[in-house]
Amino acid sequence: MGLFAMNLLEHYQNQLPSSENFVPRKCQFPHKGDINLYGVRGAGKTAIVLDYLSGMNNEEVLYIDLEDPNLIFNTLETLTLQHYIDKNQIKMLVLDHYEEGMLPSFPNVLRLCILTRLPLDDKNFIPLELFPLDYEEFLAFESSTAQGKGFNHFLRSGTLPYLARSQKSSTHAMKRFFQSSFDTQEQKLLLLLAQHHTKHLTTHQIYTFAKEKFKVSKDWLYKTIKRFTAEKLILFIDDRYQKSGKKMLLFDFAFAKYLTLGQPFILQFDTMVALALMKHHIGVQTLGIHGYITNNNTLIIPAPFESEESLWAKSQKKFSLYKKYGIKKVTIITVANNYTYSIEKLHFEALPFNEWSVINSEED
Secondary structure, three states, X not given: OHHHHHHHHHHHHHOOOOOOOOOOOOOOOOOOOOEEEEOOOOOOHHHHHHHHHOOOOHHHEEEEEOOOHHHXXXXXXXXXXXXXXXXXXXXXXXXXXXXXXXXXXXXOOOEEEEEEOOOOOOOOOEEEEXXXXXXXXXXXXXXXXXXXXHHHHHHHHOOOHHHHOOOOOHHHHHHHHHHHXXXXXXXXXXXXXXXXXXXXXXHHHHHHHHHHHOOOXXXXXXXXXXXXXXXXXXXXXXXXXXXXXXXXXXXXXXXXXXXXXXXXXXXXXXXXXXXXXXXXXXXEEEOOOOOEEEOOOEEEEEOOOOOHHHHHHXXXXXXXXXXXXXXXXXXXXEOOOOEEEEEOOEEEEEEEHHHHHHHHHHOO
């Protein structure tokens, strides 16, 4: 990769992409040390890094997108990179879309930032995980005129920054994301997973469903489910109530809806609540169909439109179940209702999603 390689690296240095209209995120870059910024595709890793680089001297920065077609026939080599870094006194090297094993070793540079979908197995890097947008971050993307419609737009657009920006046609943006981020076989699997979104599933059941729909090897499917789970494209939640299968969720509720013809609002809302818990690092299990139970035994029930009277009547019937599983508090997540009540010593509090998600974020 001799002269062409050096010319290509020079081109990368002179053509640093810009992150236009960047909206700050909660994920903050450490001021020193080598960083591995990782997270699910579409979470906004590239935008965060490009914004960070915009505050640096361009002559000291080298950003390489390893998905650049120019690298298909010209493999990047550590020695060439090191030579270029030394010659041009590069202080910050960024390798975007890196996959384990692309380089036998990393070059020596003052600061190194590697962007990956899965965390690197390397203790020399500070691991920094980026999730898609939480509700507060989503609102920051909204124009002031749209703020009042924030919840409805969140429901429609979901949590991926690229889609949050697409004010007009989220369907067109979804299609572009789907086609550009996944190969054909992965697309088929995602369509199947979306049809079983929020259901209790095992990988074996997914394989059984998949082979009825498209040509697929068991080996590929098991490996891909493992990779999707590691990337957090899909989430499996253990159930404290029933031991067969785990509740499976796709990483974005609006994307899951896009991949299915019709998905009831309650399923979208349920996923919205579960993903908010994950993003704030609150460990949960499901309690059958009764809600999500946290490690400190708070039961969280998504109930978007249910009235206080209706919930109180249901709580009376389920009270012995709550006692059996040691529930200490019940939080009911609604679209707009606030109310509280107690049964014996168990306290029930209903909060609208937008209030609850902010409280959750403050408790991180």
